[in-house]
Amino acid sequence: MDVTFSAAALIQAxxxxxxxxxxxxxxxxxxxxxxxxxxxxxxAGMLVATLATFFYxxxxxFPLIIVAIVIGSSIAWFSxxxxxxxxxxxxxxxxxxxxxxxxxxxxxxxxxxxxxxxTAGATLAVVGGIIGAVxxxxxxxxxxxxxxxxxxxxxxxxxxxxxxxxxxxxxLLGGLIAAGVLLTPAAVTGLFxxxxLLGLxxxxxxxxxDMPVVISLYNALTGLAVAFxxxxxxxxxxxxxxxxxxxxxxxxxxxxxxxxxxxxxNVLFSGFGDSAGAATGGAIAGSMKPIEAxxxxxxxxxxxxxxxVPGYGMAVAQAQHKVWELCQLLIDRGVTVRFAIxxxxxxxxxxxxxxxAEAGVPYDLIADLDEIxxxxxxxxxxxxxxxxxxxxxxxxxxxxxPIYGMPILNADKAKNVIVIKRGQGAGFSGIENALFYLDxxxxxxxxxxxxxxxxxxxxxxx
Amino acid sequence: xxxxxxxxxxxxxxxxxxxxIAKVPVILHTPLMSGSNFxxxxxxxxxxxxxxxxxxxxxxxxGFVGVLLAAGNAVGGYAVTERMLEMFKSSGARGxxxxxxxxxx
Numbered sequence: 001m002d003v004t005f006s007a008a009a010l011i012q013a014x015x016x017x018x019x020x021x022x023x024x025x026x027x028x029x030x031x032x033x034x035x036x037x038x039x040x041x042x043x044a045g046m047l048v049a050t051l052a053t054f055f056y057x058x059x060x061x062f063p064l065i066i067v068a069i070v071i072g073s074s075i076a077w078f079s080x081x082x083x084x085x086x087x088x089x090x091x092x093x094x095x096x097x098x099x100x101x102x103x104x105x106x107x108x109x110x111x112x113x114x115x116x117x118x119t120a121g122a123t124l125a126v127v128g129g130i131i132g133a134v135x136x137x138x139x140x141x142x143x144x145x146x147x148x149x150x151x152x153x154x155x156x157x158x159x160x161x162x163x164x165x166x167x168x169x170x171x172l173l174g175g176l177i178a179a180g181v182l183l184t185p186a187a188v189t190g191l192f193x194x195x196x197l198l199g200l201x202x203x204x205x206x207x208x209x210d211m212p213v214v215i216s217l218y219n220a221l222t223g224l225a226v227a228f229x230x231x232x233x234x235x236x237x238x239x240x241x242x243x244x245x246x247x248x249x250x251x252x253x254x255x256x257x258x259x260x261x262x263x264x265x266n267v268l269f270s271g272f273g274d275s276a277g278a279a280t281g282g283a284i285a286g287s288m289k290p291i292e293a294x295x296x297x298x299x300x301x302x303x304x305x306x307x308x309v310p311g312y313g314m315a316v317a318q319a320q321h322k323v324w325e326l327c328q329l330l331i332d333r334g335v336t337v338r339f340a341i342x343x344x345x346x347x348x349x350x351x352x353x354x355x356x357a358e359a360g361v362p363y364d365l366i367a368d369l370d371e372i373x374x375x376x377x378x379x380x381x382x383x384x385x386x387x388x389x390x391x392x393x394x395x396x397x398x399x400x401x402p403i404y405g406m407p408i409l410n411a412d413k414a415k416n417v418i419v420i421k422r423g424q425g426a427g428f429s430g431i432e433n434a435l436f437y438l439d440x441x442x443x444x445x446x447x448x449x450x451x452x453x454x455x456x457x458x459x460x461x462x
Numbered sequence: 463x464x465x466x467x468x469x470x471x472x473x474x475x476x477x478x479x480x481x482x483i484a485k486v487p488v489i490l491h492t493p494l495m496s497g498s499n500f501x502x503x504x505x506x507x508x509x510x511x512x513x514x515x516x517x518x519x520x521x522x523x524x525g526f527v528g529v530l531l532a533a534g535n536a537v538g539g540y541a542v543t544e545r546m547l548e549m550f551k552s553s554g555a556r557g558x559x560x561x562x563x564x565x566x567x
Contacts, residue, residue, distance in 0.1 A: 015507075022501050023478055029497045029547070030486040036547045042501055043540050050536075053507040059514030061522065068513065068526050069506075072533030080541025091542050092496050095503075099535035102505045105528025109512040109521050120465060185520075219499050226505045227475075231468055233508050239468065240475045241504040247479035248498050256491060349491035357549040368488060 007055045014052030015237035021045030022241050026248065049237050072098075085358050086315045089347040090146035093215045096222055097139025103132030103225035104192065110232055111177060111188045119178060121232050126174040128228030130195040135218045135225060137199030142211050142218065145203075146347065154204040160269060163201050170194035202268070209389075210267045212348040213256050217264070220249025259343035260406065291442035293451065296381075296418050297458020303380035305336040307372065309411050310356070312346050313386020313422070317448030320359035323385060326452055327365075329459045339365055340372040340382075340409050342390035373410050382414035384421075384435075386448050392433045403431060417441040420451045496543040503536025 025042030028034040050069075054062075076095065083091050107129025111122075144150040173191045176182035206214055223245030230238025257264050300306055308327065314320055327337045339361060345352035356366060367375075376382060384391055391411040394401040411417055412435050419436055421443055435441055444451055486494055509532040513525030 018504070022504070023482060026479075026494070026497060026501065027482045029494050029543075030483045030490060032487065032490060035490060035493060039497055039500070039540065039543045039547055042497065043544070046500070046503060046506075046536055046540070049504060049507050050510075053510045056511055056514060059511065061513055061516060061525070064522060064526055065510050065513050065529055068529035069510075069533045072530035073537040076534035076536075076538030077541055080538040081545070083542065085546075088492065088496070088542055088546065091538065092492075092499050095535050095538035095542070096499050098531040098538070099499070099502050099505050102509045102528045102532035102535060105524050105531065106505070106508045106512045108524045109516060109528070112518075112520055112524070216495055219495055219502075222505075223498070223502045226502045226508070227472065229505070229508050231472075233511055235508055235511070236471060238504055238508050239471050241501050243472050243475035244479035244482070245498045245502045247476040248483045249479075249495070251480055251483060252486075252491065252495055252498070255486075255488075259488065343488050346492075348495065350489045351492045353489040354492055354546050354549060 007057055011052045011055060012236070014048050015235070018045040018049040018052075018237045019240040021048070023244060026244065085355055086312075086318075086347075087147070088354070089212060089215065089351065090143045093139045093142040093146065093211070093218070096215065096219050097136050097143065100132040100135030100139060100218065100222040100225060103222065103229050104129050104136055104195070105132075106229045106233070107132060108188065108192060111183075111191075112185055114183045114185075119180070122180070123178040124228045125232045126178045126191065128225045128232065129192065130170055130174060130198075131221050131228070132225035133192050133195035134199040134202070135221045137196040138203040139199075139215065139218045139222075141200060141203035142215050145206075145208050146211055150204075153207050159201070159205060163198065166194055166198045166201060170198060206267065210260075210262065212344075212351075213253060213260065213262070213264070213267045215348075216249060216253040216256050217268075220246050220253055223247075223249050256344075256349050259349050286437035286439075288436050288443045289441070291418065291444055293444060293446075293454035294458045294461075296383075296442070296444055297455055298462055299416060299418075300330060300335065300381050300383070300455070301333055301459050301462040303330075303335055305338070305375075305379045306330055306381045306383060307338050307340050307376060307379045307411070307414065309340045309342075309382060309384045309387045309391055309409055310345065310352060311342075311385065311387025311390065312352075313388070314448050315346065315352070315355045315386065317386065319385065319448035319452045320355055320361075322449055322452035322456065324356075324359045324361050326456050326459065327361075329456060333459075337365060338367055338372060338375065340376075340411070341366055341368055342387070342409055343369060343407070345387065345390060369407055369409060376410045376413040379414040380416060382411040382417045384411055384417065384419040385452070386420070388433055389431060391435050392431065393438075394431070394434050398434075401431060411435065412438055412440075415440065418444055420444045420446065420448055422447060493543060493546045496539060496546060500536065500539030500543050503532060503539050506532035506536050508532075 021041050022045045025038045028038030107125045110125045223242045227242030341352050343349050391409050393412050395403045395406045395408045509528035513529050516522040516525040
């Protein structure tokens with residue numbers, strides 16, 4: 001008895017320490033100066049909690065636990081270490097889905113056992129289980145979409161109604177289970193099947209461009225599911241960490257949606273996000289005018305100021321290193337070079353900063369939207385590489401456009417606009433870009449990396 | 463833990479989560495989302511308890527999958543977050559101060 005008591009006390013103290021380390025870690029991660037140490041603090045917290053749990057009173061099945069931890073950890077460690085920086089968003093979705101699945105698994109074990117002591121406990125297990133399962137299947141779809149495994153967005157009439165019906169079915173079953181009226185294995189299976197189906201059908205219609213917001217939402221939901229299962233198990237570390245992530249994640253989701261000029265409801269229910277179909281109102285007058293790399297090289301070499309507007313396309317082409325090499329050549333010639341980063345450049349807010357940091361671009365050359373927009377007037381060249389919707393002027397002046405009102409980079413104000421683009425197709429959102437048709441815009445067709453290499457040659461030969 | 467104490471913990475933790483990231487600059491949104499993704503990997507301890515108390519083959523199977531997924535969440539979340547933030551350090555030497563002031567307005 002005495003031994004059990006001290007083990008329990010040790011575990012409680014460890015969980016308290018873990019909660020402290022998690023909160024401090026997140027706090028440190030919210031400032032660039034301390035961010036690096038933040039993950040170490042949080043990591044230490046996780047280690048403490050995991051080790052302490054091995055001393056949990058009455059625990060058995062240790063070989064199974066250790067084997068599962070080793071398998072799960074190794075797969076995740078090697079995938080997480082090897083993944084390209086461009087693919088980070090889908091990996092976050094994947095790991096998040098795993099967390100949701102784990103929360104659902106805890107609920108499933110509790111519910112299949114069918115020994116709920118209280119209705120409140122059973123209700124929390126059910127709600128956490130539903131949320132976890134939705135987050136699991138939804139995150140896997142988000143992963144599939146960003147990874148390019150799922151290309152089409154499944155949409156049909158009455159889809160929202162169907163989702164509502166699935167949700168109602170899950171809630172009804174869950175209510176009956178929690179009340180103890182229908183606590184049978186079949187009902188529990190039905191509950192999780194409905195929740196998993198809901199995650200699928202909710203996420204399938206959402207387009208790739210909106211996925212970051214969706215992943216962030218599922219991240220918050222997983223946190224909430226973990227907190228609920230923490231209540232069921234009477235585990236303070238899970239309650240605190242899960243709730244902190246639930247609320248922080250909700251705020252982060254709102255910030256992201258705001259940066260994209262979309263409301264959360266809009267993201268979840270409007271079905272826009274990858275192909276706007278009959279998107280814009282008026283047809284765009286004019287034509288796209290091509291230019292050769294040699295001419296662009298001369299133009300940039302003799303410019304006073306060049307602003308680079310990178311987009312996700314640059315990262316896909318792995319052109320960021322070449323672009324930075326080009327910029328260094330220009331800087332050596334006395335040209336002022338700046339990078340203009342839209343809040344949603346890349347696949348998530350902040351993703352482009354990560355990608356540029358990887359290429360070695362120093363922070364003092366990188367400016368965000370508010371800082372840089374006044375500077376386009378004085379720029380001789382705006383070089384758009386892989387960006388599209390974030391420089392589309394229709395967001396400012398075409399009320400019929402789905403992206404109307406979205407804050408954009410005013411690249412069209414520069415004296416010369418050079419757009420590096422693979423072909424003539426529309427962007428991620430499927431909306432025609434009026435910038436490409438302006439009189440001061442020239443198109444440099446080609447793969448981002450090849451085009452950047454051609455520009456390097458051109459600048460060197462000036 | 464009584465219900466009301468659990469509710470107090472829930473409420474205070476919710477406020478904490480909100481306050482902790484209320485002023486985060488846009489450049490850290492992705493790392494922070496990844497970091498919070500790692501933090502809910504704490505579900506691992508719950509999954510360990512669930513598997514540790516499992517008796518029937520069904521419970522053991524689900525518990526095993528739960529621990530495996532939770533370990534993946536925690537370790538994968540750590541790996542990608544650490545990698546991202548690592549790069550912030552390397553270029554932060556030159557312009558970290560500027561990066562710090564940016565977006566905080």
